[in-house]
Amino acid sequence: MEHVVFYFFAGVSVIAALTVVFQSTAIYGVLSLIVCFGAMAVLFFQLGAHFLAAIQVIVYAGAIMVLFLFVTMLLDPESERFPSNRLVKTTILALPVAAFLALLLLQALAESWPTLDVGQEQTGxxxxxxxxxxxxxxxxxxxxxxxxxxxxxxxxxxxxxxx
Amino acid sequence: MDLEYTTLLPEIILSLSGILLMMSAPMVDRERQHSLGYPALLGIGTAFAATVVQWGLSGEGFYGMVFQDSFSQLCKLLFLFSAAAITLSAMSYLEREKLLHGEFFALLSFATVGMCLMASSADLILTFLGLEILSVSTYILVAFREKDPKSTESALKYFILGAFSTAFLLYGIAFIYGATGTTRYTQVADFLSSASFYPLALALGLALIAVGFGFKAAVTPFHVWTPDVYEGAPLPIAMHLAVSSKAAALVALLRIFYQMLPDLSQQWEGMLSISAVLTMAVGNIAALTQTNIKRMLAYSSIAHAGYLLVGFCANNASGVQAMLFYLFAYALMNVGAFTVIQVMARDNERFLSISDFRGTARRHPYLSAALASFLVSLAGIPATAGFMGKLFMFAAAIESQHYTLVVIALLASAVGLYYYLRVIVLMYMWEPSDILEPAPVPLSAKIVIAIMIIGTFYLGIYPKPILDLASEAAIF
CATH class of the missing domain: 1.20.5 (Single alpha-helices involved in coiled-coils or other helix-helix interfaces)
Incomplete structure (x- = not known):
């Protein structure tokens, strides 16, 4: 059960984060960032960091994102679109760099990491x-x-x- | 371990002085805002005196969060000295340019607090916060020339790229924490000395931290912002960027690499020596083609970051000693050169093109002589502080067998001679292009230039006092 919950919300946060990057309408990007933060809060909760989970929802998903939404609406981002030929150029440059970083990251994550010794009853x-x-x-x-x-x-x- | 307030006495004094300056700014007449520089100088002076009184004391404070040792104290003396000089030259500058915001001095004080914290921090989190205090204050200060859109543009560039580099630094800190379970310098070092193998995450953390600080120190390949930001920033802030902010980043990186990651010295020595070669080459060669003196000095400051990295790579006590000495010498000659240029540029920073320096020796014999000696010192000609600094630095690098690095550094300095001497030739051997009244030289600028001249030649002929302090501070 615990695993199901983890993989579900981890998947949601990754998909939401990808949507932020690839969404061309800024408002949708901001909304998916809220979803991403909400899913992260669940992950924190599962780790036993209840306080952090609550703060994540109140401060990030709540206060900061509302500000983001306001600013995005005020600035009217629809009027300024990225020229598409520049997008292709940057993608060509970005792909090898991203692939290299992803490889490094996978390698680093595959190693054993030290775990913090905190009792479940203490945290949060x-x-x-x-x-x-x-x-x-x-x-x-x-x-x-x-x-x-x-x-x-x-x-x-x-x-x-x-x- | 205990809460030892006094370990941070200079920072506390300076923070209080900054807060008081901020609160008194609205109560002072708009026309007299620049005179808030006097209380600012008082605050910086008190913090300086507190550091001098505490010299020699050592220990830890705030539950092991900060070190109090001769290294951090000497760095604080350097930052406070530069801050005082910058405040003094900024007073007449703000008055002349009619930039009527006393908050300038409060922000400069806060930036200095950040730098002092970076030098004495014993934990990556505190180092990060110190860097952020320095950065946030500097972003605003760069945008201070309200009438010039270039100033706003350069502040925005600096802010966006700076925020980006901060993210790199934070990511690196997260990797270090993930790999070792702590952010405290000494605990990470203990973990590494007893570890049987080094996780790859550690290497990633090391590289990302170097990126974060490399950006602030304007080290190639993270130097691209430097000329644009210097050009738009007010002259006293260009001084602050070139001298203090660069020194703080290098000092914090020194502490992290020497104290936290000595076991990875092979990795970072290789990485930094490549960066040192690139930095010296790019800085010196790009400076040759500049037509604006601010941009030329920006590239020269990149080149000097490269020389400092040579001392860094030496990875021995004399390398640290030479770096600290060089930072002092560099502060003296750079603050001096920028102050002379500030006077000669006149209102609205009108005369900043290198060709504007044609024949200035006729109009300003003393100022031109001063600028010439600062440039000679930056080029590293004997009898000046710059020469002594380079000598000690390269000697330290030879001590640890970095022969190639030293040869490249010598070649780079030879290239550097050309663009420094070009300005001197223009000042002395050309006819003035137009007839101008001599620019007024305010008393505060005279004081700063006089101190810097005396310092530059004193350290060039008799470097022992600062060298002794630096050798006491080279504790790693």
Missing amino acids: RIETIAAYLFRDYLLPFEITSILVLAAIVGAVVLVKRSD
Whole structure:
């Protein structure tokens, strides 16, 4: 049963991700990205990372994708289509590179990977996350605020320029 | 392991100063926004003093997340010194160009915080965050020349390519984590020294991390953005890109490769020496044909990244020492050269074509002499800091038998002589093309140029002080 659920949602996420790339209408691309994120959330849930699954749905599939949708609608991407002869040229260049990377990736994935030793009852609990967030990774967590602050100041500066 | 706040004292001071600058910008008159440079200088100076006071202290802080050692401290001194010089030259620049946004100094402070974190980080996640703070602040700073569409264009180019390279870096970090189960430098190194075989994922991670930092350091084949972005960016920010941002990327990569992946040194030495040869060749040859001095210096900065990689490939303590010394020398001469050009370019950066430098020695005898000495130092002629830097670097590479690399580096420097000397010849041996009043030289620019001149010749004749500090910092 577990395997069936995994392969189903893994398949859904791969197909949705491919749709994002190959879909020529931008809105459909954004919608398939939401499907992809939703399927990923199920995979996280299966791994026992319940908190991460919830965050994935709320933050990514919810908040961020709504913003994406708005921006896509405002920009009217239909008016700017990719010239098709350039598409052929880039595909010819991209295929060998992609094939090489895929080979490398398959090779790397075929090896044995170390697994993290976390008990099923521990993961996903708010306590475990808190220990990581406010102890081991306290500094990256705090430093992210400087990153966000720089981005906000930057956005304000860029908007103020126009007047 | 404990929470040792003081290990990050300079960063904390600088972050607070940045936040205060940001909050005071709306309260200062629009016409006087450039004077926010003074409090910015105070913040940078305090952080510098804190680093000097802490010199020699060592340990770990924030539960093993950061190192406090002489390497990170010397790098911080370098970043803070360059940040102070850039702030000082930016003050008169912002006033002249009427770019009335005091946030410039806040963003520059944040970028410096990011660089300092990259130098002291003990974990890939923190290194990544430091790089992002540096990048995000720099994207905005590049777009600061609001009246010139080129500035916006170059910021957009830098942003899109930068985001792309960040994705590569993050992917590499994920591979390292997957292969070893940790992102902490020392733990990865422990895992590798006891591993019986190296998974391929590790090699992928290594290559992708090199791509991510190679982009920021403008190393071939990831250098294509450099001339366009330098050309559009405000001159003080071109200075920041050429000096600080490049140094931070190389220093972080040094820490990762020397401290986390010493067991894979054969792999990365090969990879980086190929890149070093390409970088020196592309940088020096492309610089020959440039007609804009900003673009010429952009290619020259690519070439210098190549020389620095020669020291990197040496993979011994004297290589690290030589790299750190060279970064100081490079900061002195590059900040100096960019400041002179900033004064000579006049308002709206009008005179930036190389032919505009014809006969400037008549109009600006002192400035031309200063620019000539910085260019001579960049070319690596004896009695200047640039020569000493190259000497130590190539000696370190010979120590580890990288003879071919050194021969190629010497040939590349010989090619480089041509385009540096061409500007000097234009300044001294040609008639001025038009009659212009001498450009006004603000006091802050005079101070910066004077310090850089003294530094360039002092290190060229008596390199011992910085060399001693660098040898103390070469801890790997």
